Amino acid sequence: MKKLTNRRIYFLAIPIIAIIGALTIAAVQKKSGPPDEPIIAAFKKTYPASVSDAVELVTGKVGTMRYDMKLITGTPIVGRAVTSLVKPAPLEQATPALSTKHSVEMIDNAKPGEVGVIVMEGTLDIAAMGNLMATAAKVRGMAGMVLDGAIRDIWDVRRMGLTVYARSATPRTAVGHYATVARNIPVECAGITVRPGDIVVADEDGVVVVPQERAEEVLKKAQEIDAREKGMFPFIRQFKSLTQAIEKFNRI
Template sequence: MLEAFRHVEVASVSDALEQIAGQRMYMTHRMQPIFPSKFAGFAITVLLKKAEGNNDPAALSGMLAAIDQGQAGSVYIMVVEDGANIAGMGGLMGTTMWARGFAGAVIDGGVRDVGHLRKIGFPVFALGMVPSTSVNHYRFAGANIPVVCDGVRVEAADIVVADNDGVVVVPRARAEQVLALAQEMDFKEHSMYPYIEKYKSIEEAVKKFGRL
């Protein structure tokens, strides 16, 4: 199923979810890739909570364990509480995810060491690039628990799809139904491009294919 999700447009997945579930399951325009990327994978969720002045050396160990226990094809979903200006991950964590075959990472917070992440080709979506650290400012608050990432609820093993249009979360229970409708939408839309080029009318194309 993941392979099929890797070949559909994220916009079609978003539209399919809205029709089937009546929900907005896409993240906002703030969630941006560090380089053009397309991936799909099963969510591993991690939550960090503020803990200013925390000197416990084990305060963040859980976020590292979640990586070391993750399987190939995973998408690391991290929520950093009020963390737009805090780097939730950087080159060391990203290199480990890359070495373990993760599909990508989505950080509701910042990211750093972007040059290295681009060099190894590990895709990350984040709220921005910042040089800061979570060490001594945050503590690990749980892994593979429900989180709200950039306004979207994510549970462990949900399917996360991302491309240059953004990030969408597909609840596992809806995955097959959403995939089938998204594939149908893709087929219609991709058929419309040559039709529009030939007849030079979007109105006629929408009337014929029923997709906008």
């Protein structure tokens, strides 16, 4: 009788365990979002420093934003850019609705994994976004935000876990001073042209922009650089000579 009861409990437990497992998998999938497109996944495995070198080697141009574009909150990110441009405006045009109109539309229409790029033309003393826009970006599943301007509400943005790169921080609002003029257009962000669809690769070193039409070439070159450097570390440890490693691998 005891064996029969145990078997009955066992067979009853199987569907319950299966249901719990299915719910767990669904929750994980929902949290992680849709899978990355292959090239984004590949760039996530490369060092941003190698990507920076690769952009210059492939395009002949600098692809890294100015030194003062810093990681404020969050972690390294890779994703395709969506953009918003914000300019000085008279008081009647810098209303709460108009001061952030295109930035808000950019976020509300963003796809999971995209990187929002907001340019505040001519100032580092006005906040491009705060915790309200950050909340929307987070729930939309955006990879993060890059601000050529300032951020505010840092404590709350950090708490929610959104990655933000910015050139400054200030509590000052854009309302009454600035208004957005367009979204998803080419913008000049911290010295680099960013177009919708370009790939943003960023970590604590800084922010690199990969032109979308050269992305495959840049990726291949960055992977070659990574592979060469990985071979240098054991060589340096073995021979205790950086000079010999540079001569052998032609890399520093």
